[in-house]
Amino acid sequence: MSIDNITNHRHYLNLKRYRYLLYEIIKKNIKLKYRRSNLGIFWTFFNPLLFTIVLTLVFSNLYSRSIENFALYVVIGKLIFDLFASSVRSGLLSFGSAGEIKKIYIPKYIYPLAGSLSAFVTFWISMLVLVLMVIVTGVTLRWFALFAIVPILLLFALAFGVGLTLSVINVFFRDMQQIWGVITQILMWTSAIFYPARIIPAKYQFILTYNPVFIAIDSCRNSIMYNQPTNPMSLLYIAVLAVIFIILGIILLYKYQDKFILHL
Numbered sequence: 001m002s003i004d005n006i007t008n009h010r011h012y013l014n015l016k017r018y019r020y021l022l023y024e025i026i027k028k029n030i031k032l033k034y035r036r037s038n039l040g041i042f043w044t045f046f047n048p049l050l051f052t053i054v055l056t057l058v059f060s061n062l063y064s065r066s067i068e069n070f071a072l073y074v075v076i077g078k079l080i081f082d083l084f085a086s087s088v089r090s091g092l093l094s095f096g097s098a099g100e101i102k103k104i105y106i107p108k109y110i111y112p113l114a115g116s117l118s119a120f121v122t123f124w125i126s127m128l129v130l131v132l133m134v135i136v137t138g139v140t141l142r143w144f145a146l147f148a149i150v151p152i153l154l155l156f157a158l159a160f161g162v163g164l165t166l167s168v169i170n171v172f173f174r175d176m177q178q179i180w181g182v183i184t185q186i187l188m189w190t191s192a193i194f195y196p197a198r199i200i201p202a203k204y205q206f207i208l209t210y211n212p213v214f215i216a217i218d219s220c221r222n223s224i225m226y227n228q229p230t231n232p233m234s235l236l237y238i239a240v241l242a243v244i245f246i247i248l249g250i251i252l253l254y255k256y257q258d259k260f261i262l263h264l
Contacts, residue, residue, distance in 0.1 A: 018107060022114050029090065029118035044125045048078045052133070055194045066196050072133045072225060077193035079130060080217045083123040083152070084159045085184050090115035091163020092170050092180055095260065108257045112167045112249070116160040134224075144227040151219040151230065154238040158212055161245025168252040171260055187213055212238045 052075045059070070067073050094115035095108075134141060170176040190207050191214040192200075200208060208214045215234045222228040 018110055021106065022110055022117075025110065025114035026118045026121065029115060030122060033118075033122075044122045045128055048075055048082065048126055048129045049132070051078050052129070059194055063195060066198075069137045069139060069225060072130075072137045072139060073221065074194050075129055075133045076221050076224060077191065077217045079123065079126055080152070080155065080220055081188060081191055081193055081213055082126070083119065084155055084213050084216070085187070086119040086122070087116045087156060087159035088163040088166065089177075089180065089184070090119045091160060092166040092177060094163070094167050095171050108260065109164070109250070109253060112164040113160065115167075116156070116163050119159075120156055130224075139225060141224065142227045144222075144229065145224045147230055148220040148223040150235060151216040151238065154235055154242060155212065155216040157242035158238055158245060161242050161247075161249055164249030165245055165252060168249065168256055172256070187211070190214070191217055193217070212241055 052071055055074050056071045063070060091112040092115075094111035166176055166180060190211055192208065197205075197208055197214070197218070215238060219230040219234060222230060
C-alpha cells in the first residue's frame with residue numbers, strides 16, 4: 001500500500017471516529033447562531049422570504065417585464081448566494097470557538113467542515129421558501145429541476161474549500177473576516193440576484209462569466225424556472241475551483257496547524 005493510500009485511509013478512519021463530534025459541533029453551531037432570537041431557526045425561513053418580498057415590492061415594476069416570475073427569480077438567487085456566503089463565513093470563523101484544540105487532540109479539519117456543514121443544513125431548511133414560491137407563482141416543475149442539485153453541491157464544495165483556506169489564514173491574520181465581509185458584498189452585487197444579467201454592459205460581462213456564485217444561481221434558475229439543461233463547462237469550472245481551494249486549504253492546514261495553539 002502506498003503512502004498516499006495509507007494517509008487517505010487514516011483520514012477516513014479519523015472522520016469515522018469523530019463523526020459524533022462533527023455532529024455535535026454542527027448542532028452547537030446552529031444553536032449558537034439563533035440562541036438570542038425568539039424565532040430561532042425559523043429565521044432561516046423568514047430571512048429569504050422577507051428579502052424577496054421587499055425586493056419584489058421595490059424592483060418588480062422595474063424588472064417585472066424583463067423577468068418572468070420575478071419573486072421566484074429573486075428567491076433562487078438569494079438562497080444560493082446565502083449558501084455560499086454563510087458556508088464560507090462559518091468555515092472561516094470555525095477556529096474562533098475551537099477551545100478544545102488546546103486541551104485534547106482533535107483533527108483540525110473537523111472545525112471548518114462542521115462550520116460549512118452547519119450552513120448547508122440551514123440552507124436546506126430555507127429551501128422551504130423556494131417550495132412556497134413555486135406554489136405561489138404556479139411554476140410547473142419538470143425533471144430538469146432535479147439538475148439544480150448539481151450546481152448546489154458543487155458550489156458548497158467550493159464554499160468549503162474557500163472557508164477551509166480562509167480559516168487557516170484567519171488564525172494568523174484576524175482582519176481576514178473583515179476582508180471577507182467586503183468581498184461578500186461585492187459578490188452579492190455582481191451575482192444578478194435581483195436584476196437581469198443582460199443589463200450588465202458587454203465589456204463587464206466577464207464579471208458574471210467568471211463568478212462561480214452567479215454561474216450556480218443561473219444554472220439553478222435554468223433548471224427550475226426555464227426547464228433548460230445546465231452548461232456542463234460552467235459546472236466544470238466550479239468543480240475545478242472547488243478542487244483547487246480544497247487542496248490549497250489542506251496544504252495550508254497541515255503546514256501551519258502545529259502553530260495554531262500559539263494564536264488561538
